[in-house]
Amino acid sequence: MIIRRIVGSLTLLIAMIALLASAAGPANAASATQVVSGTSLGILAITATPATAFATGFQADSTANTSGLLTLTDTNPSWNLTVKDAATSNPGHMAASTLGCSGSESSLQNPLSVSVTSLLGGVTAAGPVNISGSPQTVASATNQLLAASILTANYSQPINASETLLSGCVYSLTATYTLQ
Amino acid sequence: MRHQERAHIARRVAGVALSLAALFPGVALALAVLSLCLLPEPAAATVATPLGGAFSITPARRYIVAHPPLTLAPTGVANTTQVTLDVHVIPVLLSQLPSGAFSYELTPLALRAARGILSSDTSHFVLPPGASREVSLDWHDLPRRARTANLGVIYQAMPVARGTPVRIVEQLLGVDILRLPGHYRSSGQLTDLRVSQLKPRTLRLALDAHNSGQDLASPSRIALTIHDHTGRRVLARSLATDIVLPGATREFVLNLAHPLPAGSYTAIGHMAFGSSHDLATRTSFQLIAPNELPSSQMQLRLLTAQGAVSQGAQVAAQTKNTGSAPGTLDVALRLYRLNEGIPASRPIATRAFTTPPLAPGHTSQLREALGRGLHPGTYRLLADYHAIGGAPQTLIADFQAQQPLDLLAELRGISREHALLLPGLLILATSVLLTLVLARERQHRDALQAARRQIDELERQR
Numbered sequence: 072m073i074i075r076r077i078v079g080s081l082t083l084l085i086a087m088i089a090l091l092a093s094a095a096g097p098a099n100a101a102s103a104t105q106v107v108s109g110t111s112l113g114i115l116a117i118t119a120t121p122a123t124a125f126a127t128g129f130q131a132d133s134t135a136n137t138s139g140l141l142t143l144t145d146t147n148p149s150w151n152l153t154v155k156d157a158a159t160s161n162p163g164h165m166a167a168s169t170l171g172c173s174g175s176e177s178s179l180q181n182p183l184s185v186s187v188t189s190l191l192g193g194v195t196a197a198g199p200v201n202i203s204g205s206p207q208t209v210a211s212a213t214n215q216l217l218a219a220s221i222l223t224a225n226y227s228q229p230i231n232a233s234e235t236l237l238s239g240c241v242y243s244l245t246a247t248y249t250l251q
Numbered sequence: 252m253r254h255q256e257r258a259h260i261a262r263r264v265a266g267v268a269l270s271l272a273a274l275f276p277g278v279a280l281a282l283a284v285l286s287l288c289l290l291p292e293p294a295a296a297t298v299a300t301p302l303g304g305a306f307s308i309t310p311a312r313r314y315i316v317a318h319p320p321l322t323l324a325p326t327g328v329a330n331t332t333q334v335t336l337d338v339h340v341i342p343v344l345l346s347q348l349p350s351g352a353f354s355y356e357l358t359p360l361a362l363r364a365a366r367g368i369l370s371s372d373t374s375h376f377v378l379p380p381g382a383s384r385e386v387s388l389d390w391h392d393l394p395r396r397a398r399t400a401n402l403g404v405i406y407q408a409m410p411v412a413r414g415t416p417v418r419i420v421e422q423l424l425g426v427d428i429l430r431l432p433g434h435y436r437s438s439g440q441l442t443d444l445r446v447s448q449l450k451p452r453t454l455r456l457a458l459d460a461h462n463s464g465q466d467l468a469s470p471s472r473i474a475l476t477i478h479d480h481t482g483r484r485v486l487a488r489s490l491a492t493d494i495v496l497p498g499a500t501r502e503f504v505l506n507l508a509h510p511l512p513a514g515s516y517t518a519i520g521h522m523a524f525g526s527s528h529d530l531a532t533r534t535s536f537q538l539i540a541p542n543e544l545p546s547s548q549m550q551l552r553l554l555t556a557q558g559a560v561s562q563g564a565q566v567a568a569q570t571k572n573t574g575s576a577p578g579t580l581d582v583a584l585r586l587y588r589l590n591e592g593i594p595a596s597r598p599i600a601t602r603a604f605t606t607p608p609l610a611p612g613h614t615s616q617l618r619e620a621l622g623r624g625l626h627p628g629t630y631r632l633l634a635d636y637h638a639i640g641g642a643p644q645t646l647i648a649d650f651q652a653q654q655p656l657d658l659l660a661e662l663r664g665i666s667r668e669h670a671l672l673l674p675g676l677l678i679l680a681t682s683v684l685l686t687l688v689l690a691r692e693r694q695h696r697d698a699l700q701a702a703r704r705q706i707d708e709l710e711r712q713r
Contacts (some may be wrong), residue, residue, distance in 0.1 A: 125416055
C-alpha cells in the first residue's frame with residue numbers, strides 16, 4: 072500500500088513536471104537569468120528523384136526532353152549545386168547500353184544539357200548547362216536557406232539528323248550532383 | 252508534426268495524466284512519460300525532412316582552431332530514404348572557383364595529400380533505409396610550413412534506380428577549415444570589374460575579389476556604384492559578401508534590371524577586406540538603349556563547297572555582323588559522302604574554328620579547306636553555328652567531286668564564270684600599249700627639241 076502511494080505521488084510529480092515543461096513558452100519568457108547559448112549544427116541533405124524516360128523526341132533530328140526533382144536542405148544560406156558526369160569515356164554524352172545496341176551510335180554526339188529551376192527568390196539558376204566531366208554550377212545562392220526545397224532539373228538532349236539510333240537501344244548517363 | 256501542434260498535444264496528455272494520477276497511477280505514469288516524449292525538439296533538429304526522406308550529413312561546415320593531431324567531433328550521416336545507399340567517404344583538398352563553389356581534385360596524388368591531413372575511420376559503408384551512423388575524422392597534420400588547410404569531405408551516395416535515362420549520384424561536401432592558433436594577415440584586392448548582358452534589359456556586373464591574406468575570410472563590405480557621363484551617381488548597391496579561400500579570386504555579381512537610359516557610364520566597385528580599406532576598381536561602358544550593351548549579331552550565309560577528286564573540299568561562305576559590336580562566330584564543318592542521296596553515318600572530315608572579329612555592319616568572305624583525297628561522287632557539307640539568340644543553325648551545301656581540270660579548261664572555266672574578265676584584260680593591255688607609245692613619242696620630241704636648242708646656240712656663237 073505504501074509503495075502504491077509512493078508510486079502514485081511520483082506519478083503526480085512527473086505529470087506536474089511534464090505539464091510545466093509543456094506549458095513553458097519561449098526561452099525569453101523564463102524568469103531565470105541563466106544565459107544559455109548554442110550553435111546550430113549545419114545540415115546538408117539531398118534527394119534526387121530520377122528523371123523519367125524521354126517520352127518523345129528521342130530520335131534522329133530531334134530534341135528529347137525530360138525532368139527530375141532535386142530536394143535540398145542546407146542551413147548555410149550560401150550554397151552551390153554542381154553537376155558533372157564522372158564517366159571516363161566521353162563524359163556528358165549519353166552512352167548506349169552494352170546490350171541490344173549493335174549498330175547504334177555508341178554515344179550521342181551532343182552533350183546532355185540540364186537546366187535547374189526553382190521558385191525560391193534567392194536562388195540563382197545558371198540556365199542550360201552542358202554536362203561535362205568537370206563540375207559546373209547549375210544553381211547557387213548567397214542568401215537563401217534550403218529546407219527540403221524542391222528544384223526541378225530539366226534535361227534536354229538534341230540528336231543530330233546524321234545519328235543512327237537503333238530502335239530499342241537504351242541510352243543513359245549518370246549525373247553527379249554535389250551540394251556544398 | 253509542427254512545433255506548436257506538438258507542444259499542444261504534450262500539454263493535453265500531461266493534463267490527462269495529472270487527472271488520472273490518483274486513480275490509475277500506472278496509466279498516469281505512462282501518459283506522463285508520453286507527454287515528455289511529445290515535447291518539441293530543439294530548433295536545430297527541426298530541419299524539415301523531405302517527403303520520401305533524404306541523404307544527409309551534419310555538421311556541414313567546421314572552422315577548427317587547434318593543434319593537430321586531433322579527433323574532430325564525428326559527422327552524422329543519415330539515410331531517411333526508402334532505399335539502401337552505398338556511401339563513400341572521400342577527404343579532398345579544397346580550392347575555390349570564381350563562382351564561389353568549392354572544387355577539388357580526385358587524382359591519386361591529391362587524394363593522398365588530403366588523407367595525410369584529414370582521414371576518416373571508414374571510406375565505404377552501406378546505409379539501409381532509416382539508418383544513420385557517425386563518421387569519425389582525424390586531423391593528423393598540416394602541409395609543411397602551412398598554418399592552415401582547407402579540407403572537404405565528400406559523402407557520396409548512389410541510390411539504386413533502374414530504367415531511368417539519367418541516373419543520379421548524390422554528393423554532399425562537408426567543409427573543414429583547419430588552422431593553428433595565432434594571428435593571420437587578412438587582406439584583399441579588387442582585380443576586375445566586368446559588365447555584360449545577362450538577358451534582354453538585364454545587365455550583369457561582376458566584381459572579382461582576391462583574398463591576398465593568409466586565412467579564409469570575407470570582404471567586410473562590397474558595393475557597386477554607377478555614374479553617368481557627367482559623373483553623377485545614378486545607382487549604388489551593396490552586395491552580399493561570402494567567404495573567399497586564401498589565394499582564391501571570387502566573383503561577386505549584381506544582376507541589374509534597374510533601367511539605365513542609353514549613354515556612357517562608369518561602374519565603380521568598392522571593397523573593404525581585412526586590413527585593406529577603400530579598395531576600388533572601375534570600368535566604363537556604353538548603353539545603346541535602356542540596359543542594352545552593344546552586341547554582335549553574327550550570321551553565316553551563302554555556303555558553297557566544291558572539290559576535285561584526290562583533293563580536299565573548298566568551302567566558301569559569307570559572315571555578316573548586323574549587331575552593334577564587333578563579333579566572332581564559332582563554326583563547325585562536317586563533310587559527309589552521300590550514297591544515293593543518304594549521308595554516311597560518320598563524317599569523313601570535320602573542322603571547328605572561330606572566325607576573325609568582324610566590325611558591326613560589315614561582311615566578310617570565309618574560305619576554308621576541309622578533308623583530302625576525295626573520291627568521285629557526291630558530298631554534303633554541313634556548317635553548324637549558333638545564330639542570334641543562341642539557336643543552333645545548320646547550313647547545307649552539296650557538291651560533286653570531279654576530276655581536276657587541265658590549265659586550258661581551268662582558264663576556260665574562269666572566263667565562263669567571269670564574263671567581263673577577257674574584255675577587261677584586252678582593254679587593259681591596249682591601254683598599257685598606248686601609254687608606252689605615247690611615252691616613247693614624248694621622249695623623241697624632247698630629244699628633238701634639245702638638239703634644236705643646241706644648234707641655235709652654236710649658230711649664235713658663230
